[in-house]
Amino acid sequence: MPFKLLVVAAACLSLGSLGLSPAWAADSPAGAGAVISAEGRLAVKHEKIRLANGFEVILVEDHRLPLVAFNLWVHAGPRNEAPGQTGFAHLFEHLLFAGTKHIPRGAADQIVEAIGGTDANGSTNFDRTNYFFTLPANQLETGLWLKADMLGYMLDKVDAVALANQQDVVRNERRQSVENRPYGIVEEAVYQALFPEGHPYRATVIGSHADIQSIKLDDVKAFSRTYYRPNNATLVLAGDFNPAEAKKLVQKYFGTLKAGAPVPEAKAAQPVISAERRVRVTDRVELPRLNLAWHTPAMFQAGDADLDVASHILGGGKASRLHKKLVYEGQLAQTVQVGQESLSLGSVFGIEVVARAGKSLDEIEGLVDTELAALAKTPPSEAELQRALASIETQLLSRMEKVGSLADLLNHYNQMAGDPDFVGKDLARYRAVTPASVQAAVAKYLAKNSRVVVQAMPGEKVLAAEVATPPMPTGKQPALSKAEQAQLNAAEPWRMKQPKAGKALALSLPEGKRFTLPNGLAVVHVAKPGLPLVSASLVLRAGQLSNPAEQPGLASFTAAMLQEGTTTRSAGDVADEIANLGAVLTTTSGSESTSLELSSLKSKFKQGLTLLADLALNPAFSEAEIQRKQAERLGALAQQREQAPAVAGMLAAQAVYGAGHPLAANALGDEAAIRATNAAALRQFWRQQYRPDQAALVIAGDVSEAEVRSLAQSLFGAWQGDASVAASKPQALPPVRSSAARVILVDKPAAPQTALAVVQAGPRAADPAAAAIKVMNTALGGSFTSRINHELREVKGYTYGIYSNFSMGREVGMFGIRGSVRTDVTGAALKDMFAEIKSMRAKPMNAEELSRARNAQLLSLPGMLDTNRVVAATFAGFWSLGLPDSYVANLPAQFAAVTSASAYQAVKTHVDDAKLIVVAVGDSAKVLPQLQSWGRQPLELRDASGQLIKP
Known part of the structure; x- marks a missing residue:
């Protein structure tokens, strides 16, 4: 469960901007669930049915892959918790995996793995709990059997041992995700300052040690009887199945489950802050952090979409206002993140800035206030608005690419908007956003007197008093009372047996067609028709292993510089162009390779790949940009030292590879190497390692072989590399000097x-x-x-x-x-x-x-x-x-x-x-x-x- 709530961000798109045409419709060869309706709007072809017991099922037939996604939402989260029971909904999520009447504890996970399941997990956010996995298409009945038993027969077997075990697990999760993670307690402090005692959002999703440990078995049973009933749950099936068969099986497995009483409505007034609240928190971190947060309109309410757009304009990547002001120009901040966290009982708009070492949070806060005041006074440009929509556009289509995330998207719309096919109306919300409405929303909701300010400073981490971990219960667990037995679902012995799989499937794996350009560049094309999305990866055999002994971190420094300008584009031009395309473009370096990866809409792919080629073939290595990157990497080193798993990993590499081996050094390098890196060193490494005969271009998605050949030749065909470098012998790799056990x-x-x-x-x-x-x-x-x-x-x-x-x-x-x-x-x-x-x-x-x-x-x-x-x-x-x-x-x-x-x-x-x-x-x-x-x-x-x- 991610600590920070991830909220579906959907944007309003024109069909032209999507790159869609009438040919991409319900009868497309891919059989994709996403279609264009007769009215010309983006929609999801689905069928929603409701069983007699109130259980909802949404069917999305999608034959792109021989897979079926099972996405079960129970409409209960922290918003439904009783006072003093923070973290209960999340604890219950864990308990639902602890065994049922017909499936022993641990067996469900073993079954899912044994039949080829993927994406198997559960998660809890403030408003719901979900349970999901994706199975091969011939395991449709087994998937329904598993989900039905989780929902209908957990109460038969849950006991004090299972509860105690999952209390330990969840408390370990809290230690890992909150208490032993840099700034984890800071995020908690933000919510505690925003929400008063008793509000269901105050304690965040994870809850407190004291409340988690205080939960009793009777509490678990009462929560289950209230919320874990078929009339408070929805299942989305998305993928390769026959709808008629699926309906019969849904009725078989879920139709006999008892409905519960009507679920109590979750109510909590959104707090009103009339004077700025300031909090100072100390944590074991090296870099200070500033958090600003406001109460904003609930999900799908007026102003919600405008503030989504505002968050992109202010902090949506390198082209955003705050990134340019704080990270790029002022070099005051290490990172900037801005988001509208849309929730059912009222949303939260947040700005998070991690400062560079020695920089003032007060100065940073003043500059943030200046940008907020400017946006509240003057509407953003039309270009900024379109840039924000382009980014959200790609995010939405990407959610529809994978059957698992498509299923979750429909469940999201079903609960939060009452309509699984709300995507068209959601897009209409964003279509209505204007520069003036963004300005008005910022002016109305993001005032100084209505916010929370949390400053995190290096110092001692202050945690709540330790709560003892009781010993695991022993002995025979008491039997259920007659009253409890009467509330259980009826015994149906046929459920004891796992269903047989359907007809065995031939494993369908993507096939790549490879050809080589005259300059030695390998090109691989993997056709994946369907959604108008394309991804590319240019990979080079140039990673940490290629670093000179005296220059650790040089490979990753070189990769990081690729987006900081070319011979014809400045760093700002690169950032703006990526944002205008709504594309995702990353440059990373690992142990043995460096990759430039691009994902975009098909209609923007040629432009995106043109940019990627320019980054790889024509880097500028400007001294001014190198100085900026040096400061950023020194900050990253400081952040690494804050993270215990990262420190453990670095020392493990030292111990395994031994002194002198390139992989024994930090991939970032050390402070001396970072400060010593200059344009000459970067350019020399690039000349030696970035060569077409040591590279491959892979393109996957809705693009033809002819298009791939044309793009590869036109953009990379003239790439020759340095002939003298290509003829030289590669650097000899030092032997691994792994030390003895210790x-x-x-x-x-x-x-x-x-x-x-x-x-x-x-x-x-x-x-x-x-x-x-x-x-x-x-x-x-x-x-x-x-x-x-x-x-x-x-x-x-x-x-x-x-x-x-x-x-x-x-x-x-x-x-x-x-x-x-x-x-x-x-x-x-x-x-x-x-x-x-x-x-x-x-x-x-x-x-x-x-x-x-x-x-x-x-x-x-x-x-x-x-x-x-x-x-x-x-x-x-x-x-x-x-x-x-x-x-x-x-x-x-x-x-x-x-x-x-x-x-x-x-x-x-x-x-x-x-x-x-x-x-x-x-x-x-x-x-x-x-x-x-x-x-x-x-x-x-x-x-x-x-x-x-x-x-």
Whole structure:
């Protein structure tokens, strides 16, 4: 559950701006759910039915992929919580996964993984709780069986043990997402200043330790009887199914569930602030932060859309007013974020500015006030308005690309607007926005005397008094009373058996067609007709491994500079052009590669790709822009030091790769290297590493092969690179000097959790046993139901989540287990983790576990490649790893061939408990005795940069 509420942002678009034509309609070859109606408006073709018990079902037939998304909304969230029960709705979300009458605890997640499910999770925001997964199309009945049991039969089995376990898990989530995260308590302070005691939004979604721990089993049962009834829930099915069959199955699984009493209406008056409220919070951060927040109109009410647009004008990316004023021109701020958080009981408009080191929050606040006053006095330009709408336009279409997010969008509209096909009316709201209405909304709602101001400063983190974690209940749990049994849904023995799958599906994976330009640039085209969206990824084999020893961070610095101007475009021109296109364009550098990624509407793709080509081929490396980027990267270094997981990861890399290896250094570099970077160094790296013979362009989406060939040739055909550089030998890669097993402890005083990274050198991507390694890892720690996560989260309640993975590169690899555990159980968690590793190495998996882990990889492949951006990035990634063109097509056969013996050999070869290096970042005063008691040696104390601290 994300701590900050994510709200659907939909914008009003003209059909011309969407790049839509009458040909893109209900009878399009893709069979997309989004269509243009006869009236010429964007709509979603759907059917809504209501069962006799009040259960709503919305069907969206969409045959683009052999997948079905199941999206269940229960219309209850924190707005429905009783006083003193903050966090209850979110805790209940967790409990709904804890087992039902017909599906034992933990089995539902195992079933979803075993049949190839993806996007399986739940979330809670202030106004609702949702539960979702996407399954292969032949598992329609199994998906309905699972969702119906969650809604109708959880009360039969929930007990004190399940409650206590999930209380531990949720409290660990609070520690991880609020208390041990930089500025987490600051966000909470904003809501506490905005809302009075008793208002359901005051405590944020997560709630407090005291309230979470105070929940009793009787409270759970009462909440379920009130809100978790079919007459207070809606299911959206979106994807590849037969509607007639789906209706029969919905009636079978949901039709006999008992309706509850009418649900009480959630009511809470929106507070009125008549005088500015100022709060100062100290936190263990290096950079100060300013938060401004106002009460604004509720979702879909007058003014809501205008303030959405205002948030883009003020803080929607590099072209926004506040970014230009504070980050670019003034160099006072590290980041700026602005948003209209639209809610049912009244919305919140927020501005968040992280200051650069040594910069004044008061000065920043004064400049923000100047920009707000200007917008309240003078309407924005028509260009600013259209830029904001272009960005929101792309966001909306992107939500309709994936069946899971399309289903969630309809559920959102259904609850918040009473109409699942509200998209057309929503667009009309934005179509009505004018420069004058934006000005009026800002002037009316964003006044100084009606806001909250929270300044976060470096200092001690002040948390509420510790709430003890009770021991797990033991003994036999009491049986349900006769009164409770009478309220349960009727016993239907046929529900005990998991439905059979439909006809086996042929795995349908996207196919890429590859050709090479005369200059050596590889081009891959992946056709994905349907929505008018296209994504591209230009990937270069130039990453951290290519950094000179004396210039750590140079690869990522070079990539970061690409958007800061070309020989014909200034940095401001680049930012404005991206915003005008409504496109998303990113430049990132990793361990072994650098990527430039673009996603846009089809109608704007040529312009976007032209810009991407200019960034890659003609960077300016202006000294003025380099100085700005140096300050930004120094700020990023400071922010890294605040984050325990980031520190653990950096020290883990140092320990695995050893001194002198490029991957042992921070990807950002160090302060000295950042300050020393100049145009000559950047240009030399670019000349040496940015070459067409070491690059690939992948384009995926609604675009033809002929268009791809034409664009690639016209934009990249003249790219030649430096012939003298191309003829030189590549830099020799230093050997990995992985140190012996040891424990490294970094002190983070008063931290409520310990961040762990348990690592060793690992295999490369081309390893012949790669498929067996991935299947083995799924069972060990790579999935929610894996041995490590199950034991530490679901059994012991030590963590919100802890997972293992293999990072298999072209030249090097690493195995790692990462997560955060409660401070007082750090030693116990490590003992249990190592016990699971030893158990995995002791004997091969049984047939059931192997089948589940193998199918989790094999059958989920279509669901893992379901958007243009993911497809483009995946094919680009495989190319950069040196894998063959046929790699994607061969994946099903590779996974199907994994046996218990080959998976066992993988763990014996690549996960050795005797060689693992443990990095722990936490409160040394509490953690050190636990590690000493554990007894693993040697035990080292280091600072956040990796320097050894002598006892």
